[in-house]
Amino acid sequence: MLRRWTRIPVAVAAGAVTGAAELLFLLVAGLVVMFPLVRGQVAGAARWIADQERRRLAWARSEPAPPPLRSAGPRVFGYLAARALPALLGGLVTALLVTGVALAGIVVRSVLAGTMTVPGLLGQVLLGITLLTLNLQGFVTVAGLDRRLARALLESSTREELERRIGELAASRAEVVAAVDVERQRIERDLHDGLQQRLVALGMLLGRARRSPDPERTRALLDQAHADAQRAVEEMREVAWRVYPSALAHSSLDEVLAMVAQRSAVPVRIDLAPHPRPGRPAETALYFVACEAVTNTAKHGAATVITIAVGPNATGVEMVITDDGVGGADPDGSGLHGLARRVAALDGRFEVRSPPGEGTTIRVELPCG
Template sequence: MASFTNRALGYLAGILTALLEAGYLVAGGIVLGPAMLWPRTRPAAVRRFLAGVRWLTGLELRRRSRFFGDVFPADRDERKTLPYLAARLTTGLLSGVVVGLLGFGVVLVVLLTRGVIRGSVGIWELLAQVLLGGVLLFLDVQGIIALAALDGRLARRYFGPSERELLKRRIAELSTSRAGIVRAVDRERQRIERDLHDGVQQRLVALAMLLGRARRHRDPVEAGRLLEQAHRASEEVLVELREVAWRAYPSALDNLGLPEALAGVAERAGIPVRIDLDLPARLPRPVETATYFVVSEAVTNAVKHSGATAIAVVIGHGRGRVHARITDDGGGGADPAGSGLSGLGLRVAALDGELFVSSPPGGPTEITVEIPCE
């Protein structure tokens, strides 16, 4: 969503473009009007006139996109350009009048203040002026708000997608996101199964063999040595089992919160990981979980594949969204379509969030995540 400053600048820019459009329509009518009345020259004159209308319409739509964040289809209906410009011209000129009245009111406030300072304005006259000015200011501000909303509605009515198209698009996004989440969960289950089969299970088999050899051995010294090896192997199995459980879902995330869970990620990384969190309160559980797994996976990938020597994690909250940025000084070349990053993207997309990856050859790699969080 655009900031208040951007919207204010866009509103003022709309007044300037309305003046430009009014000048073009008047000049075009004067210059091309006679040619448009003559049958032989009418087609060429109309084409030239409509070319300017299309350019001005494109300028208006770019203004809406730049300052208000509106998105319009690239293949717009050219037949709608002239009706839109005529309606938009009225809105823009009215906006200019309202803003002009606001400026006139500011001048009157300055004059009234000077009168109060000089003592030429009495108390009753001052109260009457303040009351009248407050009412006019309220009406003026309401007029600005209404005209700004009307300006947006006109652009969306003529060139924006309809509510039905938006609903279809949203249904398609949700269907894609759901299918992607199912694939991501399946991949995660396969990874856990591989960790258990190739790691924990093999170690347990080796532990069982050591215990069997110790039980069958007749030499007490050798049996004691085998039992000591089995004890160390059992400790290693416990460590690896805790690692698998942590990667599946860290209990610290529920018990201690995101800062402690990420501190555990930094401790196990093996390289320096600087974590900077600026969160006002505990995040909702789905947002907190998604943020944790994004950071954990990004740090793990950087340690394994990038050759990084340092990683920086910055997480903050603003404008109703959680922002997370993970940067490493490795060699770059991370593939956003790879199974790890694509799975994270699907996890984030399920919460209507976005994941961006910048990893040019030679580095650095920067992964940015934004998740809505009211």
């Protein structure tokens, strides 16, 4: 409570100062906005100022800082203009507080000089407490007005937020269905082109061994068939791992990533920082991202080393995969786009940076819920 009653007056007084600065900013912005080259800078500056005001209001209430604004539309400039009212009121209550402190100093000096009687002192103390209470209530009212303006002009309304969320979920559901269909087609292709052909060849070897009259020839054919059966089992295991990493059922994500590194044709360096373990769907998504990134780099990246870094971030866990290859990866390609859909379905973020000649960096952020 003491912290709150200390922070609110400080935040309101600071808001009075920033309000005057914002009016000056709006005046300058109105003069230079006619030049197309500086419109982006002006909008970015307005968004930054509004973010600082929201941080100030959150600090006054001992709340965590809100996320940065995504855009600087007319609402941001409207908010900066509307802040003139709470800034003016904040300046008035701050001036009243300073005046009260000065009057309290005069009373103290009179008491020390012996020129004030006891009844007069009691009357001044009662009056001072009353005025201080009203003054502090004025600070709370101004802070509440400032906060309501920020909510009304900067934050989306409940209906708008629900409509946006419904749109995101509908798009995500459609993309997940499409991703499942693509995954099924890939599994069917892997089984048809790989495992099925190997089993057909295995059947032909066994048939030749069965018909061979030469025991040595039969033994050689059976040895070859046994080796092909072992390779078929390995291919079946690879296909099953691409469907779902069963090792996550009894191992951590770190151990499964180590298995991915062991099977990679390109050296993989794993950098693990202590992090909260995400849920099983999030771990599965991170596994598929790592597998796809390692496979793509081995096929097309011409890299000498891949680095997989996993650690905590503000919302949960973050994975960053980098390589020193040729870059130029297409984020809209079927593989990476499918991973982006998988991550988006879990309310995560998926970013790809792959300038030609500078390698590829994939960043994934997932909540730990």
